[in-house]
Amino acid sequence: MQFYSHTTSLLSAYLEDEYSLETQPKDYSFQPTRKEFEGNFTLVVFPLSAKAKKKPEDFGKELGDYLLLNSDYVDAYNVVKGFLNITLSLQFWRDTLLSFGDIYQHFQHQDNKGKLVLEYSSPNTNKPLHLGHIRNILLGWSLSKIKARCGHEVIKTQIVNDRGVAICKSMLAWKKFAKGETPESSDLKGDHLIGKYYVIFDRALSEEYAAWQETEDADQVFREKGKKEDEREAFFKNYKNQYFNEFSSLGAEVRKMLIDWEKGEPETIALWKKMNSWVYAGFDETYKKLGVDFDKTYYESDTYQLGKNLVEQGLNHGLFYKKEDGSVWVDLTDVGMDEKLLLRGDGTSVYITQDLGTARIRHEDFGMNQMTYVVGNEQDYHFKMLFEVLKKLGESYAEGLFHLSYGMVDLPSGKMKSREGNVVDADDLIAEVIATATKSVEEREGMDGLSEEEKAENIRRIAMGALKYHLLRVNPRKRMLFDPEESLEMQGHTGPYVQNAFVRIRSILRKVDEELNADIADYLEINAEEKELLILMLDYSKVVETSAVDHDPSHLANFLYQLAKTYHRFYHEHHIVRAESAYAKNFRLKLSSAVAAVLEDGMDLLGISMPERM
RNA sequence: GGCUUCGUAGCUUAACUGGAUAGAGCACCUGACUACGGAUCAGGAGGUUGCAGGUUCGAAUCCUGCCGAAGUCACCA
Numbered sequence: 001m002q003f004y005s006h007t008t009s010l011l012s013a014y015l016e017d018e019y020s021l022e023t024q025p026k027d028y029s030f031q032p033t034r035k036e037f038e039g040n041f042t043l044v045v046f047p048l049s050a051k052a053k054k055k056p057e058d059f060g061k062e063l064g065d066y067l068l069l070n071s072d073y074v075d076a077y078n079v080v081k082g083f084l085n086i087t088l089s090l091q092f093w094r095d096t097l098l099s100f101g102d103i104y105q106h107f108q109h110q111d112n113k114g115k116l117v118l119e120y121s122s123p124n125t126n127k128p129l130h131l132g133h134i135r136n137i138l139l140g141w142s143l144s145k146i147k148a149r150c151g152h153e154v155i156k157t158q159i160v161n162d163r164g165v166a167i168c169k170s171m172l173a174w175k176k177f178a179k180g181e182t183p184e185s186s187d188l189k190g191d192h193l194i195g196k197y198y199v200i201f202d203r204a205l206s207e208e209y210a211a212w213q214e215t216e217d218a219d220q221v222f223r224e225k226g227k228k229e230d231e232r233e234a235f236f237k238n239y240k241n242q243y244f245n246e247f248s249s250l251g252a253e254v255r256k257m258l259i260d261w262e263k264g265e266p267e268t269i270a271l272w273k274k275m276n277s278w279v280y281a282g283f284d285e286t287y288k289k290l291g292v293d294f295d296k297t298y299y300e301s302d303t304y305q306l307g308k309n310l311v312e313q314g315l316n317h318g319l320f321y322k323k324e325d326g327s328v329w330v331d332l333t334d335v336g337m338d339e340k341l342l343l344r345g346d347g348t349s350v351y352i353t354q355d356l357g358t359a360r361i362r363h364e365d366f367g368m369n370q371m372t373y374v375v376g377n378e379q380d381y382h383f384k385m386l387f388e389v390l391k392k393l394g395e396s397y398a399e400g401l402f403h404l405s406y407g408m409v410d411l412p413s414g415k416m417k418s419r420e421g422n423v424v425d426a427d428d429l430i431a432e433v434i435a436t437a438t439k440s441v442e443e444r445e446g447m448d449g450l451s452e453e454e455k456a457e458n459i460r461r462i463a464m465g466a467l468k469y470h471l472l473r474v475n476p477r478k479r480m481l482f483d484p485e486e487s488l489e490m491q492g493h494t495g496p497y498v499q500n501a502f503v504r505i506r507s508i509l510r511k512v513d514e515e516l517n518a519d520i521a522d523y524l525e526i527n528a529e530e531k532e533l534l535i536l537m538l539d540y541s542k543v544v545e546t547s548a549v550d551h552d553p554s555h556l557a558n559f560l561y562q563l564a565k566t567y568h569r570f571y572h573e574h575h576i577v578r579a580e581s582a583y584a585k586n587f588r589l590k591l592s593s594a595v596a597a598v599l600e601d602g603m604d605l606l607g608i609s610m611p612e613r614m
Numbered sequence: 615g616g617c618u619u620c621g622u623a624g625c626u627u628a629a630c631u632g633g634a635u636a637g638a639g640c641a642c643c644u645g646a647c648u649a650c651g652g653a654u655c656a657g658g659a660g661g662u663u664g665c666a667g668g669u670u671c672g673a674a675u676c677c678u679g680c681c682g683a684a685g686u687c688a689c690c691a
Contacts, residue, residue, distance in 0.1 A: 029632095029633075030630085031630065031633080031634095032630090034634065034635090036634085036635080037634080042633095042634090044633055044634095046632095046633075046671070050671090056671080080634075081634070081671090082633085082634090082671080082672095083633080083634065124691085161691070164690085164691070165690085165691090166691085241690095300691090325689095327689065336617085337617090341688085341689055343689090346689090350688090350689065350691090351688095351690070351691050376685095377618085377619070377684090377686090378685055378686070379686090379691090380618060380619080380685075380686070381617080381618075381685090381686055381687070382686090384618090405619085407619085407620085407685095408684080415684095440653070444651090444652095444653075445651090446651065446653085473626095473627080473628095474626085474627065474628095475627090479619085479620070479683090479684065481626075483625090483626080486625090486626070489639090489640075490653055491639090491640090491654090492639045492640060492653090493626090493627085493639040493640080494653085497653070497654090499653085500653050501654090503651075503653090504650080507651060508650050511650075512650090539630080542630080546630075546631090554628090555630085558627095558629095558638090561638085561639090562638090565638085568655065569654095569655065569656090571650080571651095571654080571655085572646090572654070572655045572656085573655090575649070575650070576650055577649095577650045578649070613651090614651085
């Protein structure tokens, strides 16, 4: 990285003096030199030659000559078409290697970018976490680390959807059918127990609905809608929600419960608190297994009433308007969207009202200038509207809002649907990947001699490394096909592959620890694989930064794979401990140690820990 | 239907944000342990980047139009 800025400033000074040309860092496009050409890295001259109005070929030579004279790091150059290929000096390789004695040195230019509130996970309390949540959580966690590294003060937060119809369904079903069942008595994790009763409710409702379809009432509804007899099945398939609201006795009971809850009826509140506490215990366990946490958790039951004041203010300032029935709306047609309801006619909140209030509260709590929501792309439109309304309200952080919109996770069997049982449960998945890793370890001898505890910890790291890497290596925006078989894969482009490079290095360093500080100045024959590693590592901080700016950890994940791959090749091509000279050995030990440090640091930014053995 | 996002080897994907001959992994073939860990390495085969135009020194990337997929268009969250 510093080399790029070093070269950029040399050249921009030259162009300024010689051509009175103003150039931006953007005009300097560097890339590693392709293998078929001579050189280590390449400057693309077209943008510059266009500005200077010179022929790319000639201009490349001119810049090459200048660098040759003025930079200690440039040994030779050649120009092919508009590409200036530069061969770097011994001095450069040594300085670069030494700079990785302290990785943080590469991030020092990062200035303070202020406070960022980052929201992720944000589950409902009526069912356990599933694969979709895992993608969300891993993205959020990794992003929090990456952003922090790049100069943000990050506040991790979630909002728990702990109220409403859904949780009342679980509560009602528990009350009716559970006979006092608890997580202890059933030996079920709390969130799974609640999920179980959510499913039981849905089943009971389906039965009730099926029976109702045979009644006079149902016939009448069907006839009133003027449907033909052969459409009967399709009609009732779509009518379920309306049935729930208008005819269902279970539906009536749920609504009664919701009203009781809103009134603060003690028995209902007590049940609600009890069941939610079970769920939270379950969530905490899963979060712990995933190795994530939050600085502050918001609960919808505390925040759902918020936002009304903000809407009132907006109304007073003429930003919003009121319809005859008393409902409040905002007109977003000027920015290409629709009109959006902000308050119901009876004065109660809707979803967006709550989000407005929550945003304001968070600003009061933390005074952030930026806020990022990790939420699935099904809510794209909601967030577009939310951000626009916050802008209209003139909130100070409104320009710093971002929706990290990630793609849904599909299974080979199709879309995940909780009600149809077509979901990959988070806890099950974690258990499965740990079981697979355990089996792999039994087939090898890498962990022989370790205690059971040490083994278990290493296995856990390998398993979670496989799962996390599998989910993080793809671009978050993209819809993702999740094949459970593939997520258990530990060879090839996987987390364990990257971990394996690290473990190999540690294995060597355990044997020769005391020689790490030896001199490298007399090593003159730096080979191609060593150079490739150093060039790659030089990109590290840039890649982290790109991941931060793009909100995309996959850049980093792919970089780490590339680095591990290059190291594996280097390892096969050259002896380290038994190198051809003491100088070579010292250089390679130091290089290996630097690679290990970058791999470990980078994986940590993805939320993945390294095993010591595997 | 309107809007948004996405189409890259059989499958999963990358491409430094417009740069050189589109790069990997899986699966499939062939090789490498009397060398620091074979969860590894080397090699082979596999591509009209959905299609058709356009923009320019140069396009998977930007623009236009088709084709296909997903999401969304609630006084649900």
